[in-house]
Amino acid sequence: MTTTCSAPTAKRSAPCSAPSTRTCSATTSAHSIISPIFARTSRDRQACARAVARHGAAWIGMCRRGCGFRRKAVLGRRDAPCAERGLLRELPARRWPRHRAGHADVTRQRVPALPSLPGARRRAACTTNADGDPTATEARRVITLRPYQERSIEQLRTAYARGRQAPCLVLPCGGGKTIISAAIIAAATARATRTLFVADRCTLIDQTVAKLALGGVTDVRIIQAERDEGPRRAPVTVASAQTLRTDGWQDQLPEADLVIWDECHGILADSYAGVLRRYPNARRLGLTATPCRGDGRALTTFDELVVGATVRELTELGHLAPARVLAPPAELEANQLAIDPVAAYRQHAAGQRAALFCATVAQAARYVADCQAAGITAELVTAKTRNRADILRRFAAGDFQLLASVGTLTQGWDDPGCGVAIIARRVGHIGLWLQICGRVLRPHPGKAHGLIVDLCGSVHQHGLPDCDQAYSLDGDGIRPLVRDAIRQCPRCGAMFPSAPRCPHCATALPARPRELPRATGVGVHEVAGTHTSRCEYVVAMTSKRWGTCATCGGAIEPGAPILWATQAKQAKHRQCRKEIAS
Numbered sequence: 265m266t267t268t269c270s271a272p273t274a275k276r277s278a279p280c281s282a283p284s285t286r287t288c289s290a291t292t293s294a295h296s297i298i299s300p301i302f303a304r305t306s307r308d309r310q311a312c313a314r315a316v317a318r319h320g321a322a323w324i325g326m327c328r329r330g331c332g333f334r335r336k337a338v339l340g341r342r343d344a345p346c347a348e349r350g351l352l353r354e355l356p357a358r359r360w361p362r363h364r365a366g367h368a369d370v371t372r373q374r375v376p377a378l379p380s381l382p383g384a385r386r387r388a389a390c391t392t393n394a395d396g397d398p399t400a401t402e403a404r405r406v407i408t409l410r411p412y413q414e415r416s417i418e419q420l421r422t423a424y425a426r427g428r429q430a431p432c433l434v435l436p437c438g439g440g441k442t443i444i445s446a447a448i449i450a451a452a453t454a455r456a457t458r459t460l461f462v463a464d465r466c467t468l469i470d471q472t473v474a475k476l477a478l479g480g481v482t483d484v485r486i487i488q489a490e491r492d493e494g495p496r497r498a499p500v501t502v503a504s505a506q507t508l509r510t511d512g513w514q515d516q517l518p519e520a521d522l523v524i525w526d527e528c529h530g531i532l533a534d535s536y537a538g539v540l541r542r543y544p545n546a547r548r549l550g551l552t553a554t555p556c557r558g559d560g561r562a563l564t565t566f567d568e569l570v571v572g573a574t575v576r577e578l579t580e581l582g583h584l585a586p587a588r589v590l591a592p593p594a595e596l597e598a599n600q601l602a603i604d605p606v607a608a609y610r611q612h613a614a615g616q617r618a619a620l621f622c623a624t625v626a627q628a629a630r631y632v633a634d635c636q637a638a639g640i641t642a643e644l645v646t647a648k649t650r651n652r653a654d655i656l657r658r659f660a661a662g663d664f665q666l667l668a669s670v671g672t673l674t675q676g677w678d679d680p681g682c683g684v685a686i687i688a689r690r691v692g693h694i695g696l697w698l699q700i701c702g703r704v705l706r707p708h709p710g711k712a713h714g715l716i717v718d719l720c721g722s723v724h725q726h727g728l729p730d731c732d733q734a735y736s737l738d739g740d741g742i743r744p745l746v747r748d749a750i751r752q753c754p755r756c757g758a759m760f761p762s763a764p765r766c767p768h769c770a771t772a773l774p775a776r777p778r779e780l781p782r783a784t785g786v787g788v789h790e791v792a793g794t795h796t797s798r799c800e801y802v803v804a805m806t807s808k809r810w811g812t813c814a815t816c817g818g819a820i821e822p823g824a825p826i827l828w829a830t831q832a833k834q835a836k837h838r839q840c841r842k843e844i845a846s
Contacts, residue, residue, distance in 0.1 A: 441553075453481055609686060811835050
């Protein structure tokens with residue numbers, strides 16, 4: 265018996281033709297679906313066939329189990345769902361490939377949904393029991409976008425609609441930049457758009473692939489060092505930036521219509537120039553929490569800045585844990601620490617999982633040895649650590665208490681269970697400061713706040729991690745919008761914006777006394793009126809064009825000797841010595 269889909273759709277072309285699946289779904293709105301899905305005429309069907317032939321690795325449907333298949337995959341027509349990705353639904357039966365995978369024994373069947381994009385309708389998925397009878401119907405969204413994430417996607421769409429080719433999305437650490445990119449990639453894949461996702465760290469490769477699978481995108485090619493998995497013509501490629509910039513990959517980079525660059529503040533490195541030149545006509549999207557560089561170079565690769573949310577906004581919404589900062593009363597020198605890191609862990613984070621950030625590998629190795637001698641289980645992770653993934657997995661499982669590193673874990677590392685960051689170094693760049701603090705601000709059950717133990721007092725230079733910032737692509741860096749006065753609690757040592765009580769221990773703080781101005785006794789005197797002219801002719805040069813003398817009003821011929829006022833941008837003859845006050 266054939267069942268037809270009765271869920272509302274944005275545009276219906278024909279009833280669902282899934283003879284034995286008993287799965288129904290409501291498609292999303294038309295703007296998130298490519299037009300060949302609703303092909304009615306032979307011309308439309310031919311156009312759809314050409315599109316599939318041109319993008320051979322594009323998604324064209326899902327089987328009853330929810331597995332995605334490509335054009336050359338083996339999928340039976342009876343397994344074709346009424347989902348929005350069945351691009352071959354309108355094509356002749358001979359064009360349908362056969363699916364030989366054994367899914368007949370599946371007792372619970374679902375059709376994965378596209379992400380909930382702005383304007384898209386939610387799609388209901390039916391479940392069946394062992395006899396094939398429907399047991400329940402529930403609204404299922406594999407990726408649930410938060411309101412600020414939907415707003416960010418809409419802002420990016422608006423930027424592209426205005427003709428921008430490379431917007432940069434700024435979102436705090438833990439705000440879900442990879443989830444947003446997964447939603448964008450899922451919608452782009454439905455339009456047969458080839459996407460390249462470039463990850464700055466190797467630890468982000470598997471995280472990105474897992475989050476793409478939540479959006480139903482499983483036909484992915486992975487490029488990382490010696491690892492090259494998945495079909496070569498897959499619609500989505502997740503690659504390591506370090507791998508793509510090697511000489512062996514410069515001539516065989518995957519095709520892409522959309523290039524998404526994670527942690528894009530590092531894109532200006534000279535070694536990435538060849539990768540950027542390979543995609544001159546592709547649209548770009550940058551993802552970062554800190555759009556600034558330590559060398560002050562402007563991010564000219566991008567043409568518009570889109571700020572999705574702020575740390576304070578996400579904290580108030582409960583999507584980030586509140587930040588609690590402990591620091592010395594004033595900023596210390598680079599070779600000074602307020603207390604020893606081992607003592608800091610025992611005093612403020614005993615029994616908790618903590619991350620220790622050091623200045624050098626030798627310093628980190630020494631502190632790890634000190635922790636182990638004191639009975640604190642600790643491990644060291646550097647860029648040369650071969651079993652890095654295993655160490656991170658054991659740390660997330662709670663096998664040891666302290667994880668030390670230098671720069672490996674400052675960005676791209678996600679472990680919501682880690683709630684303490686001990687900074688045993690002076691942080692001179694605000695981008696690095698925000699990245700380190702963001703490692704412990706992800707929410708987790710039982711985490712009341714993210715504790716940041718700043719042993720050098722860098723908070724006095726950069727401010728609290730949850731203060732609102734001003735961003736720029738012109739190389740101006742990140743600047744606080746309003747520099748709040750910071751106070752330190754004398755009881756618990758926490759740093760916080762000026763307030764009558766400590767927000768952490770509720771200790772009442774006395775108001776700061778204001779000193780009256782002190783008379784010096786130097787007296788006052790009349791000040792003579794002075795005026796400094798803006799027309800200070802200090803540059804003697806030869807005129808390059810016709811002009812007018814600012815003194816006599818006469819003509820200045822090309823080649824005539826003149827005096828040039830740089831600030832006022834005026835010229836006069838050298839014989840006109842009289843200076844005109846501006």
